[in-house]
Structure formats: C-alpha cells, structure tokens
Amino acid sequence: MPxxxxxxxxxxxPHDVTxxxxxxxxxxxxxxxxxxxxxxxxxxxxxxxxxxxxWIFLKFHEMELVERRTAPTNWCDTCDTVLANEQVKNNRCWxxxxxxxxxxxxxxxxxxTKYTDQLLDDLENIEFPDNVKTMQRNxxxxxxxxxINFPIIDTEEEIKAFTTRPxxxxxxxxxxxxxxxxxxxxxxxGTKFENDFRKFAEECNKMSEFDRINMLRDKKGVFLGxxxxxxxxxxxxxxxxxxxxxASYGTGAVMAVPGHDQxxxxxxxxxxxxxxxxxxxxxxxxxxxxxxxxxxLGWMVNSPKSRFDGLYGDEAKTAVINALEKEGKGKGTIQDxxxxxxxxxxRFWGTPIPIIHCEECGPVPVPExxxxxxxxxxxxxxxxxxxxxxxxxxEFVNVICPKCGIPAKRETDTMDTFYDSSWYFLRxxxxxxxxxxxxxxxxxYWMKGGVDLYIGGIEHAIMHLLYARFFTKAxxxxxxxxxxxxxxxxxxxxxxxxxxxxxxxxxxxxxVDLDGxxxxxxxxKLTSRSAKMSKSxxxxxxxxxxxxxxxxxxxxxxxxxxxxxxxxxxxxxxxxESNHRQMHQIFGCLxxxxxxxxxxxxxxxxxxxxxRMNFSKWNDAMNDVRIREGVMISHFDMLSDLQWAIRRxxxxxxxxxxxxxxxxxxxxPATPHLAEEWNQIIGQNTLLAExxxxxxxxxxxxxxxxxxxxxxxxxxxxxxxVKGLAERHANSPLxxxxxxxxxxxxxxLMIEAIELHxxxxxxxxxGQSFIQSHSLFQDDAKRGDVMQYWRMLTIGxxxxxxxxxxxxxxxxxxxxxxxxxAEYIVKASEFISETIDVHSVAVYAAGNGEDIAGKAKFxxxxxxxxxxx
RNA sequence: GCAGAGGUACCCGAGUGGUCAAAGGGGGUGGGCUCAAGUCCCACUGCAGAAUGCUUCGCAGGUUCGAAUCCUGUCCUCUGCACCA
Numbered sequence: 001m002p003x004x005x006x007x008x009x010x011x012x013x014p015h016d017v018t019x020x021x022x023x024x025x026x027x028x029x030x031x032x033x034x035x036x037x038x039x040x041x042x043x044x045x046x047x048x049x050x051x052x053x054x055w056i057f058l059k060f061h062e063m064e065l066v067e068r069r070t071a072p073t074n075w076c077d078t079c080d081t082v083l084a085n086e087q088v089k090n091n092r093c094w095x096x097x098x099x100x101x102x103x104x105x106x107x108x109x110x111x112x113t114k115y116t117d118q119l120l121d122d123l124e125n126i127e128f129p130d131n132v133k134t135m136q137r138n139x140x141x142x143x144x145x146x147x148i149n150f151p152i153i154d155t156e157e158e159i160k161a162f163t164t165r166p167x168x169x170x171x172x173x174x175x176x177x178x179x180x181x182x183x184x185x186x187x188x189x190g191t192k193f194e195n196d197f198r199k200f201a202e203e204c205n206k207m208s209e210f211d212r213i214n215m216l217r218d219k220k221g222v223f224l225g226x227x228x229x230x231x232x233x234x235x236x237x238x239x240x241x242x243x244x245x246x247a248s249y250g251t252g253a254v255m256a257v258p259g260h261d262q263x264x265x266x267x268x269x270x271x272x273x274x275x276x277x278x279x280x281x282x283x284x285x286x287x288x289x290x291x292x293x294x295x296x297l298g299w300m301v302n303s304p305k306s307r308f309d310g311l312y313g314d315e316a317k318t319a320v321i322n323a324l325e326k327e328g329k330g331k332g333t334i335q336d337x338x339x340x341x342x343x344x345x346x347r348f349w350g351t352p353i354p355i356i357h358c359e360e361c362g363p364v365p366v367p368e369x370x371x372x373x374x375x376x377x378x379x380x381x382x383x384x385x386x387x388x389x390x391x392x393x394x395e396f397v398n399v400i401c402p403k404c405g406i407p408a409k410r411e412t413d414t415m416d417t418f419y420d421s422s423w424y425f426l427r428x429x430x431x432x433x434x435x436x437x438x439x440x441x442x443x444x445y446w447m448k449g450g451v452d453l454y455i456g457g458i459e460h461a462i463m464h465l466l467y468a469r470f471f472t473k474a475x476x477x478x479x480x481x482x483x484x485x486x487x488x489x490x491x492x493x494x495x496x497x498x499x500x501x502x503x504x505x506x507x508x509x510x511x512v513d514l515d516g517x518x519x520x521x522x523x524x525k526l527t528s529r530s531a532k533m534s535k536s537x538x539x540x541x542x543x544x545x546x547x548x549x550x551x552x553x554x555x556x557x558x559x560x561x562x563x564x565x566x567x568x569x570x571x572x573x574x575x576x577e578s579n580h581r582q583m584h585q586i587f588g589c590l591x592x593x594x595x596x597x598x599x600x601x602x603x604x605x606x607x608x609x610x611x612r613m614n615f616s617k618w619n620d621a622m623n624d625v626r627i628r629e630g631v632m633i634s635h636f637d638m639l640s641d642l643q644w645a646i647r648r649x650x651x652x653x654x655x656x657x658x659x660x661x662x663x664x665x666x667x668x669p670a671t672p673h674l675a676e677e678w679n680q681i682i683g684q685n686t687l688l689a690e691x692x693x694x695x696x697x698x699x700x701x702x703x704x705x706x707x708x709x710x711x712x713x714x715x716x717x718x719x720x721x722v723k724g725l726a727e728r729h730a731n732s733p734l735x736x737x738x739x740x741x742x743x744x745x746x747x748x749l750m751i752e753a754i755e756l757h758x759x760x761x762x763x764x765x766x767g768q769s770f771i772q773s774h775s776l777f778q779d780d781a782k783r784g785d786v787m788q789y790w791r792m793l794t795i796g797x798x799x800x801x802x803x804x805x806x807x808x809x810x811x812x813x814x815x816x817x818x819x820x821x822a823e824y825i826v827k828a829s830e831f832i833s834e835t836i837d838v839h840s841v842a843v844y845a846a847g848n849g850e851d852i853a854g855k856a857k858f859x860x861x862x863x864x865x866x867x868x869x
Numbered sequence: 870g871c872a873g874a875g876g877u878a879c880c881c882g883a884g885u886g887g888u889c890a891a892a893g894g895g896g897g898u899g900g901g902c903u904c905a906a907g908u909c910c911c912a913c914u915g916c917a918g919a920a921u922g923c924u925u926c927g928c929a930g931g932u933u934c935g936a937a938u939c940c941u942g943u944c945c946u947c948u949g950c951a952c953c954a
Contacts, residue, residue, distance in 0.1 A: 131873045131949080138872070138950060145954080163954055176954090219952075244952045254954045262870095263952050337953065461949080561894080578895065584908040628883085632893065643910080718920070720912075725919050764934085796887080799935070806888035835911090858920065866920070 003045075004349040007381040014349040015377060018045050028544065032552050033672050035689065040431040044420035049427065050351040051372035052437035053419055057354055058365050059478045060110065066343075067109045068363060072248075073342055075103035080386055082107060084342045084416060087463065107344040108353055108413065112470050116140060116336050118484075119469055126450065127489040132461045139462045141337025146321045148255060148330035150175055150228040152187070153236060159183060159228055162250030162335055166324070167316035168257040170303050171278035173268065175228050176221060176240045176254045178247035179204045184224060187239065193225035197241060204243050219244050219267045231329035232320070233304050242267060250335050258293065265293040278302050283312070341467065343416050346388050348379065350414030358401035358408040367402050373410070388412055421464055422471035425451055425486060436480075443481045450488035453625060465490070491625060546576065553671035554580045560670050561631045586639055586667070587674060590681055592646070592656060600652035603645040606709050609702035610641045611659050618666050619695045627670075634666035648831055657682065665693045707810025708819065711862050712828055715739075719836050719866055726868040735839040736869040737832070738853075740846040741821045742861040745776055746789060750861050751816050753793050753804045763794035763802065785857070792860075803860070815861050821845075825864070838868070 003014040003021070010017075022043060029036065042049050060066045073082040088100050112119075120140050123133050145164035152158060159175055177184050179201040188194045200222045221242035228239050244263060245254050258268035259277040268275050277287040279298030287294065287301060297313040311319050324330030344353065352373040354366035366373055376396050379389045390396055390412040401408040423437070429446040430438035456464070465487070472486040546555045558579040614633050621630035642659065645651050651659075660682045668675035668688045679688050719737065726734055756763070756770070771777055771790045779786075796802040807815070822843050825832070829841040842849070846856035846865065855865035 134873060135949060141950095141953070143953075161954080165954080242952095244954095246953065249953045251954095256954090261954075263954080266952095335953080581908060582894095588909075628893095632883095636893070647910085722920055724913095729919065796935095799887085800889095801887045801935080803888095808888070811888095853919080855919085863920090868919080 004347060004381070007349075008383050011380075011382055013377060013379065013381060015045070015375075018043070018349075031544075031547055032556065035672070040428050042424065042427055042431050044417070044424065045349070047372045047374050048434070049424075050420070052427070053351040053415060054354040054366070054371050054373060055368065056423070056437060056475070056478070057351075057415070058368060058371075060474065061365050063474075063478065065111050065114065065474060067111060067340070068106060069109060070104055070106040071109075072102045073105050073107055074100045075105075076100050079347075080388075081346045082342060082344060084418075084463075085339050105344070107342055108355075110341040110343050110470075112341045112467075113336065113338055115470050115473050116142070116338050118473055119338075119466065122469070122485055126485050126487065128465075128487075129490060132465065132490060135461045136466060139338065139466065141335075143335050143337075145333060145335060146317070146324065146330055147251065147333045148324060149231055150237075150255065151231065152183075152239070153227045153229055155226075157183065157186070159239070159253050160251045161253040161255040162333065163255050164335075165257065165260065165317070166320040166330075167297075167300060167311070167313070168260045168278055169230070169232055169255070169320050169324075170300075170305075170308070171257040171259040171276045172230055172235075172237060172255045173258060173274045173276055174238045174240055174256045176242040176245050176256050176264075176267070177224070178245040178252040179241045179243065180247040181241070181245075181252045183253075184241050187224045187226050191225050193223065196222045197224060200241060200243075219263065219270065221267060221271065223271075231327070232323060238273070240267075240271070248339070249337065259287075260293050260295055260298075262293040262295060276302070283310075341416075341470070343419065344413035345416055346412075347414055348375070348389050350417055351419065352390070353411045353413050353415060355411040356399055356401060356408050357411060358404060358406065360406060361401055361403045363411070364401055364403045364408070370402070375414075388414075390414070418463060418467050422467045423475060425468070426472070426475065426481065426483075438480070440479075440481055444483065447481065447483040447486070450483060450485045453489050453491065454487035455491050550576060550580045551583070551673070553674045554583050557583065557631065557635060557671055560627050561635065582635060582639075583671070583674060586635060587678070589639065589642060589660075590678065592642075593660070593682065596646075596651065596653055596656050598650065598652050599654065601645075601655065602649035603651050604655040605701075606648075606705055607641065607645040607651050607655055607659055609699060609705040610645075611638075611662050612696065612699065612702055613706060614638055614641065615662055615666065616695055619693075622669065631670050634663070635670065638663050638666065648828075664688060665691065703810040704813050704817070704819075707808060707814045708824055711811070711814070711821075712824065714862075715825065715864065716832060716835060718863075719832065722866050723836055723838075723868055730868070734868040737836070737838045737841045738855075738867045738869065739822075739825055739841065739843045740849070740851070740856050740859045740865040740867070741825065741843065742859045742864065743846040743856070745782075745786075746859070747815065747861050749774075749776065749786070749789065750793060750804070753790075753802075754807070754812055754816060757804045763804075767794050789860070811862060821862065821864070 003017045006012075006017045007014040026041075044050060044053075057066065074085070074088045075082050082103070082105055083100060120137065120142060123136060128136075143164045145162055146166040148161050148163060148166065148169065150159040150161060159177070161175060163169075179197075184197060184201070188197045200220070219242065221240040224239045224241055226239050227236045229235070230237060240256075242254075244267070245252060254264075256264040256267065256273075257278075258264040258273065258275040260279055265275065267273070277289075277294070278301060279294060280287045280301045281294060281296070281298050283299050287298070300308045300311045300316050303309050305323075308316070308319060321330070321332040325332070352375060354371060354373050356364045356366060358364050375390075376393055379393060381389070397410050397412065399408055399410050400406070426438050426443050426447065430442040433439055468486045472481070473484055475481055476484055554576065558576045561579065614637055618630050618633040621627075621633065642663075660678070661684065664675050664679045664682065664684070665688060667678060672689070675688050723734060723737075753763075761767075761770075767790070771787065774786070776786045777783055792802065793804050794802040796805070800806070822845050825843045829843060833839065833841045843864075846859045852867040852869065855867045858865035
C-alpha cells in the first residue's frame, strides 16, 4: 500500500516504485556486508512469487479454509480499504492512524479460528520472549466459562448468554443484549417498547466505534418489555438492550450480576435494578457492603438451592455448570477473542484473489493452469484518485467463466500483504522452484524445528507472527511440509532512539526542525528528549552517510556493541566515533607483524592461554546470540590483552601469528571487511567466509597461567593505590618498594582451609575447635595472629565472606600446587618498577628479611605486604 | 482498569545472594609519545584513608550472618490490550 500511495503521488506505477526501493535497499544491505545468499532473493510483488500465493489460496479453498461472507468490517477511509482486526489499534488504522469505521462488505476470510487451539497450545513449545507469548495469548483471548440459557417468559425462545463467572448465577438480576442482537427486534416488535428501542439502536449504530467506546463511560440501555427466567431459580428478570454489550463477542448477550461486576453494577444503579450479593470475600462470613461490585473470586453465599453455599472459585463454577448441564439449561464452553482473518483489500497493489464471479455458477476458482492472475501494468495512478483501479480495468475484469463458459467478472479485491510474508521463509528454502511453492523435502530439511533464530520488531508480535504461525500449520495440513511452527526462537530487537525536541508542558515531541525553538502551541522553549527514531520526527540518521563517513564495519560494530539487540539504544555520534577509533586501534595492531622480530617472548604462554580462553568464551556467547558480550571479547578484550602482553615483556613472532589468526576469525562476524583484509595481511590465503572455525581445546595449565598473571595485575593496582597514599605521608620521594609475600605457615593454613572447604566443612560450627587443636595454635607467641588469620580465612567480616570462599578456581589451584609467589614477582620486578616508577623493588617472603614498616603482618597468599621507602 | 518490561555512578549500560564501590563504553582529569595534532599508549574518575573504614543501584520496609540481586508496599517511565461478559 505505501508503494501504491507513493505511485499516486508521483503519477507512476507501484511496480516501478517497489523495484527502485528494492534496488536501493539491496545496495544498502550489500554495502553493509550482510552475508545473504542472493541467489534466493525473491520479491513478493513479482508474479513468480504471488503465483504461489494464488496457488495456496486455491488449496485453502479446497480445504474450505477460505470463506466469502458479508460482515461488518473495519474500513479505513484514508487507505481506501478494509483492515483485519489485528491491523486496527485504538480504533485507528495501523498504517495511517486514521479512525476506522464499520462497513458491510462481501469479503474473503481465512478461517484462522480453526487453528485457535494449536496456535494457543504450541506457544508452549517455542522460544518466544514472554511478552510476545503473552500478547499472543491475550490476542487469542481464550476464556473458559459457560453458556447459560435463559428462557424468555411467554415465548419458546431463549437467550444464550456466555459468562466466565457461572458461580455468580444466583446474583443475576437482569439480562442485557447487544442492540444488534436479533432477539431484540423480535421481542419489541409490535409493542410499546418498540419506539424507544429503535431510537436507542439507531443511536448506537450511528456512533463510530471510537465514540462508542468513549461514550461507554455512560452506560445506557432500554427495557425491552419482556422477562426471562433464571434457569436455576426460576426467578423472573427483566431483559434490557445495553450499549456496552459487544455483538461479536460471546453470544452478544450478558447475564448481568450487579453484585459482582462493576459494569453491571453501574447499569443497575442507573436504572434502579436490584443488586444481590452471592459471593463473600471471607469464608463463612456475610458479604461486605461496599457500594461497589466485588469482582474477585469468593465463597458462595445466599444460594437459593442447597449444596452451593461455601463453594469457592473453580469448584463453585464447576458445580453450577454441572447443575445446568444436568437440567439441559446450559453447558461449559470456551470463548475466543480471535477472529477469522479478513483477507480482502480493495486496493490494487497486492495479489489478485484468483476467483471469477459468474452469474450462473457463483464464485468460481481460477483453474490452477490459468495461474498466475497477473496485475496489469498499464494502469495509471494519479494523486487524489480513489477506488481500486482494477475494478475499472476492462481487460482484467471481463473474463469467461471457467466452469460454464459465459461472460463473467474477475474478483478485483487483492490480498492483504501479510499473506505474502506469511510463508516467504518457506519459499526461501527453494526460491527458484517453478512448479510448486517449494519442495517438501527441501522445506522440511531447512525448516526442521523452525527457523533457528528469527529477529524482528515487537510490532510484529501479533500480526505477522500470528499469521505466519497459522500459515505454517495450514500449509502443513495442505501437505506441503511437516513443520508446525515457523520460528523456533524469536528475539525482538529494541528500538533506536535519538534526541528530539520536546515540550514538557504539552508532553509532545516535535520535528527536529524545531530544535531550540519554542513550542508552537504553548510558546514554552522546547527541551530535548529521547524518542523512537522516526521519519515524522526527522530524528533519523542515514546508514548510508554513516557508512560513507566511517565504513560499514564501524557501523556494524556500533550497532552490535552499543546496545543489546533486545534492549534498544540511544543513537550517539560520539559513540560511533569511538567505535571508529576502536577499529583503527585493532587494525593498527598489524604493525606488530613488522615490529616483533624475536622468535619467542616471555609472555607467549600467557597470551596463548588468554587467546584460548577468550576464544571459547566468545564462541559460547556468539552461539547463544549474546552478541554484545561476544563483540566485547573479540573487539575489546583481545586488543587490550595483546597490548598488555607486549608491554609486560613481549611476545614472539610465532605466538603473535597464531594470536592474529585466531583473532581474525573472531573479528569476522561483526566486522567482516576488516577481518578478511586482516586475514590476508597475516598471510592466510583462504577467505574467512569459507573457513570453518574450530574451538581448540584449552590447555590444562591455562587457568593457572592466567591466575598467576592476574594476581600480578592486582598487585600492581594495589601498589599504585598504596603508593599514592604513601606519598602523602612521606617527607621525601619514594624510590624503593619492598614486597613481602606470605609466610609459609599462612600458605599451609590456607591450603588446609581450601581442602576442608572442598569437603563442605562447616567453618562456622567446627572451625573454632579445628584451629584450637592445630599445631600452629600451640605456639603462644603466634596464637593471636593464627586466630586472626583463621577468622579472616574462613569467616570473613560482617560484609564479606572468608577468603577461602572468594578464591577463584585458578587461585585455588595456584596456592595448592605450591606456586612460588616471590619468585614470580621477582621476575616481574623490572616491569613493576617501571610501571609504578620506583628505582628498585625487593621481594621476599615475610620472615626471610627485614620486616620493613611492619608490613609483614599484612602478607597473605596472593596479597603480599607492601612498603615504600 | 488489566498485562508485560523497566528505574544502577556525570551520561549510556552490564550485573538474579557473598569474589561488588559495582564490567564495558561515552564524557571528564592527569601523564607518556610527539615540533604539533591525535586514527596512539597509560592511569585516575563516590568519600576519607599505608592496604581499612564509611556512604551508594527510584523510595520505604522486610527476609538473611550477608541484598543492586529475594519478598512486600509505594512512586515514576515505557509498551501492549481494553465495557471481552
């Protein structure tokens, strides 16, 4: 439809508009480097595709899944067509936001309601976000209840009323019908109530649905002059027509329980009808009088029949339903809100419905061999034109009836374009097939279990996703596939927001043209706030400009990293620039290929371990579509780790090359252009696009290697921190650092604690006696220190747990395997002195040298005592 | 009204019971490199402090030895549905 509207504007044909749009979007996609299989490209507006729309329609027709009927439909004046229920929001058209009105039309419907059960039940088996599932469930709107027959006194007729609350049956004090209900007419006709009713019905009819909903705060109705009988009590109750009853939901008749339904309560008050309370909020008590309806579940009271009082909730409902069924006066039923899919559109640019209307034979399907029924290209579109140009296209309309051969007219309605998107994913599995929509074997192969991951906006939660699910099931029943659910896993990407002018007082967002100006309606200076990017606000950015400025990979990196796909994000030029810098930094690492000439380096082991660890974390994240996490590793961590290794002591060529190769693979998914060039520069001669990436197993020692190094990093951080403080206390510049590592006995005790912890030892209860009988405890001079250390190790302080609980796995192995901390630090002492800017660094285990500044007592394993001189 | 999502430092944003003063980025500050600029590197960015303590994850309570995380209430924001019987 947008194509058709655009065609009218420029006086062209929607075909040309569509194709030029496709061209331009295809170009964008290619520039962004999306790796699609372009051989499978399809256009739903092309007859090679919509041919199969029509073919499928005929199959549905054979299955009696298609129906032509005249019914009130949602009509949008601006779009000049009817709309399906799903496409009406707040009584407004989902496309143009204009109000929708009801109009009677002979139209084609797809009987989606035949699949309600499956659509509802199968939600259990697919991985959709909960909110989408909830939205679909709400839309389907299944409610369990009862249909209750209220005989009309002095007639043979009865009113069937649907209710979800049969437990309130004894509180029914009147019955309300929708004004459109056929019984209304027959009840009033020829009586003195007829005039009032007609006036009322007309009033309801005239109102647009939108007004009606607004007016409904004022509930109105008329008495129809007749009474019905409560089927369980025989009580006589008046029958009303009410403006708040919806004809199309349930049976169009409501049993009114003013005691337990606020809507009925309001109505009863207005027309002075009795209000009876038959449920109590508290077991065994009389209901409270509150002046409002109690709508929750309660215990039945005041039942005129025995064996009901005291029943609660479902039990109460079942008891009433059983009683009704026993007497043949009602039954338990299910009502759904979901309706059939109104397929007809009175517009040109869609798939023609393959039907011929013959005066003799009625609607006749176009024979399969005559497909496709093609849209004529020789149609002129002009601005301001209304109506469907197909209807006036003689050549298109006038045909011969395929059944009896007399002149007949072609159907001029076209299909809702959601029909196109309801099975395109199946066509992708076999896009070039010209004898059937798709081959069953291919479709089943690719679609096994559904599309693995389907990403789309939340706006499709009901429309597209429900239609596609219905279609897949229906096509399965046609025999075209064995797949029941189209999408096994759905992820909804967030919206992209950008700043837009905003008036606080009026709570309105304005076009960016008004940036910095005053509010057009209240003259207050506009502020800025973040709003969904949209054309109407003008707060959009063009990907093309961004690509030209920064390159496709930077834009890709920004999109993938700046926000979790599910979260939505704030557009930020500065963030984009910083991602661009990141790209340069990564690419800049290639210079190390020239700078590093040594064969081996002291950080080789560490860097290789880090690479393996990073790769496997990255691999997990990517497999799990935690893209942001993955990109963080591939584009941020990998860079800083390499920088660290080089700064820390350097690496050898061989390690560098292996690192670079692995890194290139990790760079590929998010930034393929960079990655391929990278790969080539480091001397790989195959394309990454054709490379199967393998996660090679981690080395057993990796975890220890990394733990040792991260201990050192902590030490340096700590040193830096302490130095700053020490400087403030010292009179002269600090030139020497003394590091005292843990004394042996503390290591030994920690090892024992670690072993006890592994056996689930209860330190709280048994720790005290353990340490008191420990040999270390027997030394009077040490006793105090031992006790204090033991508490720190196993109990911790009020805020933090004992150290033994907070050790990482690597640290634990490090300590228990006899790691020589002092030796490790000595090796790094040159680096430490450079980094924190002191002339010398002395390292020894506490007790093995002078206890400088009394810092030995602070030394524990992996956290040495530090002193500056 | 109902349902869903959410409120985390200057900003964006990770984080579902202890290893959290809280990842990462932006911005800011200081330093290195440089004639200079930054498509470069390092550090700092709650308060105090020789390694500790204090205050902090919308607000108010609660559970717990221990809460950004669990529970209750409350306020606000966004999204969807809506006289649905």
